[in-house]
Amino acid sequence: MTSPADPPNGAGASGPGLKLLAVTACPTGIAHTYMAAEKLAQAADSLGHSMKVETQGSIGAENVLSDNDVSQADGIIIAADKDVDRSRFIGKRVLVVGVADGIHRPERLIEQVRNAPVYQGDGHETERGAAASAASGGGKGRSVTYKALMNGVSYMIPFVVVGGLLIAVSLALGGDTTSKGIVIPDDSFWKTVNDIGSIGFELMIPALSGYIAYAIADRPALVPGMVGGWIAAHGELYDSEAGAGFIGAIVTGFLAGYLVLWIKRVKVPKFVQPIMPIIVIPIVATSALGLFFIYVLGEPISWVFERLTDWLGGLTGTSAALLGIILGLMIAFDMGGPVNKTAFLFGAGLVSKNPEVMGACAAAIPVPPLGQGLATLLRRRMFDDQERETGLAALFMGFFGITEGAIPFAAARPARVIPANMLGGAVAGAIAGVASVEDNVPHGGPIVAVLGAVGGVPMFFVAVVVGTAVTALVTIALMSVGGGAQGADADVAEAAEAAEAVSLAPSPTGAPVLAGVGSGGGTGAASGATEASAASGAAAASDATAPETVSVPAAEPRGGGKAEAAPEAVEAAPEAGDQVLSGYLTEQTVNERLAADGKDAAIREMAELLAATGKVADTAELVRAAFAREDQGTTGLGEEIAIPHAKTDAVTAPVVGFARSPEGIEWGAPDGTKARLVFMIAVPEAAAGDEHLRILALLSRKLMSAEFRERLLGAADVGAILRVLGEIE
Numbered sequence: 129m130t131s132p133a134d135p136p137n138g139a140g141a142s143g144p145g146l147k148l149l150a151v152t153a154c155p156t157g158i159a160h161t162y163m164a165a166e167k168l169a170q171a172a173d174s175l176g177h178s179m180k181v182e183t184q185g186s187i188g189a190e191n192v193l194s195d196n197d198v199s200q201a202d203g204i205i206i207a208a209d210k211d212v213d214r215s216r217f218i219g220k221r222v223l224v225v226g227v228a229d230g231i232h233r234p235e236r237l238i239e240q241v242r243n244a245p246v247y248q249g250d251g252h253e254t255e256r257g258a259a260a261s262a263a264s265g266g267g268k269g270r271s272v273t274y275k276a277l278m279n280g281v282s283y284m285i286p287f288v289v290v291g292g293l294l295i296a297v298s299l300a301l302g303g304d305t306t307s308k309g310i311v312i313p314d315d316s317f318w319k320t321v322n323d324i325g326s327i328g329f330e331l332m333i334p335a336l337s338g339y340i341a342y343a344i345a346d347r348p349a350l351v352p353g354m355v356g357g358w359i360a361a362h363g364e365l366y367d368s369e370a371g372a373g374f375i376g377a378i379v380t381g382f383l384a385g386y387l388v389l390w391i392k393r394v395k396v397p398k399f400v401q402p403i404m405p406i407i408v409i410p411i412v413a414t415s416a417l418g419l420f421f422i423y424v425l426g427e428p429i430s431w432v433f434e435r436l437t438d439w440l441g442g443l444t445g446t447s448a449a450l451l452g453i454i455l456g457l458m459i460a461f462d463m464g465g466p467v468n469k470t471a472f473l474f475g476a477g478l479v480s481k482n483p484e485v486m487g488a489c490a491a492a493i494p495v496p497p498l499g500q501g502l503a504t505l506l507r508r509r510m511f512d513d514q515e516r517e518t519g520l521a522a523l524f525m526g527f528f529g530i531t532e533g534a535i536p537f538a539a540a541r542p543a544r545v546i547p548a549n550m551l552g553g554a555v556a557g558a559i560a561g562v563a564s565v566e567d568n569v570p571h572g573g574p575i576v577a578v579l580g581a582v583g584g585v586p587m588f589f590v591a592v593v594v595g596t597a598v599t600a601l602v603t604i605a606l607m608s609v610g611g612g613a614q615g616a617d618a619d620v621a622e623a624a625e626a627a628e629a630v631s632l633a634p635s636p637t638g639a640p641v642l643a644g645v646g647s648g649g650g651t652g653a654a655s656g657a658t659e660a661s662a663a664s665g666a667a668a669a670s671d672a673t674a675p676e677t678v679s680v681p682a683a684e685p686r687g688g689g690k691a692e693a694a695p696e697a698v699e700a701a702p703e704a705g706d707q708v709l710s711g712y713l714t715e716q717t718v719n720e721r722l723a724a725d726g727k728d729a730a731i732r733e734m735a736e737l738l739a740a741t742g743k744v745a746d747t748a749e750l751v752r753a754a755f756a757r758e759d760q761g762t763t764g765l766g767e768e769i770a771i772p773h774a775k776t777d778a779v780t781a782p783v784v785g786f787a788r789s790p791e792g793i794e795w796g797a798p799d800g801t802k803a804r805l806v807f808m809i810a811v812p813e814a815a816a817g818d819e820h821l822r823i824l825a826l827l828s829r830k831l832m833s834a835e836f837r838e839r840l841l842g843a844a845d846v847g848a849i850l851r852v853l854g855e856i857e
């Protein structure tokens with residue numbers, strides 16, 4: 129039986145071509161978004177099909193698909209590494225793959241979309257075509273588990289940062305050191321600020337859980353996930369003195385997501401279907417998950433809390449170093465969870481009798497956030513922009529003894545971050561225990577020493593510094609296992625999938641590294657000045673979920689051959705003296721032949737070329753900034769293209785240079801080709817937001833045309849080069 133979604137018999141073979149649609153999107157929405165769009169359009173044209181491609185990304189949507197487009201479509205390809213709304217495609221065959229597949233396998237995707245599953249809404253697909261979806265690599269690039277976890281982490285980060293910083297500021301400016309800890313008077317303005325921060329902190333666990341569930345099963349899973357996270361964070365609901373913390377939130381998030389998916393598969397009468405996603409599913413899933421956690425999971429958590437407390441009590445009077453190690457391990461394990469709270473409350477209960485126990489806790493408390501923050505400073509290339517910003521906030525929170533500042537890192541990479549945190553905490557606790565460091569208030573972090581509540585201040589700081597260094601170095605070492613984003617265990621494999629999704633080659637090994645990818649679903653906090661790379665992989669990840677408005681025209685049909693296309697291009701192109709790429713590339717910034725035979729020398733030569741415009745205030749600094757970008761990952765795109773770039777105030781205005789190298793320069797490209805076409809982009813910090821993105825987007829799309837690259841290589845002189853480049857608009 130033929131499905132209404134099936135294309136006409138013979139379409140794409142001897143009959144008429146298919147009417148296809150596509151949506152491309154990557155977390156940054158610049159390079160890969162347009163590369164995939166261009167490749168899909170070219171492949172469809174070569175196979176005799178028509179295709180309209182909508183591009184989504186960092187600032188808006190281009191070439192948006194209309195209802196009429198969808199109604200007439202024979203199939204839809206979604207090549208994306210972020211969530212794309214599929215509700216408008218109900219009843220159509222939808223093939224979902226990673227954006228890298230759109231770049232590297234466009235012809236295969238077009239063939240496979242004929243047998244793709246029919247999308248029925250709310251994540252349902254018809255059974256027919258399910259095998260085709262699996263065979264196509266749908267969803268390839270990042271596992272569902274990884275994407276869900278990163279989605280939750282990215283939405284949690286603003287709560288951690290805002291809540292943590294408000295608490296830290298209020299403690300610093302309004303707190304008094306008392307026997308009960310650092311206390312803010314109830315009638316103080318800073319008590320109100322602290323309360324607001326505490327609300328943010330309380331919401332971070334439900335946000336983590338809710339958006340993990342949302343990424344798995346869409347909107348119906350959001351409420352069950354958030355309510356489950358709230359229950360996990362509040363131990364009093366299941367007779368525990370401590371909640372399950374972020375680990376409990378991860379558990380409830382996945383439970384909620386997959387529970388909702390299971391409920392969606394239940395066959396119900398048609399008259400019930402409209403209320404399923406807004407009433408039935410949320411109520412049933414929330415009730416089931418909440419009751420399950422309270423009556424099934426809650427009891428073991430409470431039991432663990434009580435047994436750990438009794439066990440620690442039995443250790444009193446043993447070796448100070450051993451007790452310090454154990455307390456440090458517990459403090460750093462779940463950062464606010466039952467294990468952490470057990471150690472903290474144990475130390476706090478002995479403040480008046482044995483302050484050395486609290487001293488070991490106080491030294492270990494700041495180590496996880498300080499260590500993770502230090503790691504983002506020592507190896508910036510290993511972390512994306514969002515993580516580096518979170519790292520700065522973690523340093524601040526660590527100073528004020530807010531261990532939860534490290535939770536975003538632990539949630540994203542538990543197999544690497546938690547062991548590193550525990551090792552550093554154990555070292556700090558051991559040093560503080562051996563040195564008999566005392567803490568006379570139930571609080572931790574350097575702030576208590578600054579406020580005079582610590583006895584043995586020098587050794588306290590030695591413990592904190594050494595523990596922080598151990599955590600940072602172990603984190604970096606574990607992240608470097610197997611080549612940074614690769615490794616044998618599942619945690620490292622997930623990072624490799626993330627690298628693959630933003631690289632230009634199917635394998636992440638040696639691929640360009642994105643300098644600014646937000647994880648997963650994005651935070652909603654845009655940063656217009658974050659760096660982005662279109663063609664090389666360093667991109668400005670302002671907001672991974674926001675659509676993109678970079679003005680790039682839709683892909684043109686390519687039915688004509690070279691002989692017919694060339695005269696039109698020449699006729700429409702600017703004269704040799706005209707400016708191209710919005711005036712940023714001129715005759716002054718074109719070099720027909722690079723003298724350099726190596727990447728470093730080529731970058732220096734390109735910087736000198738840009739300096740001839742008078743827009744470079746400090747050539748040496750421009751070179752340094754370009755080298756720093758290369759340290760983050762190669763800007764060799766492949767296809768014999770390299771686009772070194774820098775965001776620096778060494779230039780006074782945006783400027784673009786272009787040069788050719790007939791022999792090619794080894795640039796570390798993922799496909800192994802040497803760079804023969806080299807563009808250099810330099811943008812001042814203040815103008816980096818829109819201009820950097822726009823230039824990169826324009827270049828990345830046009831350079832996907834092999835015919836365009838050939839004409840650029842074959843242009844006879846500077847004037848001819850400018851005429852070819854003038855087609856980029």
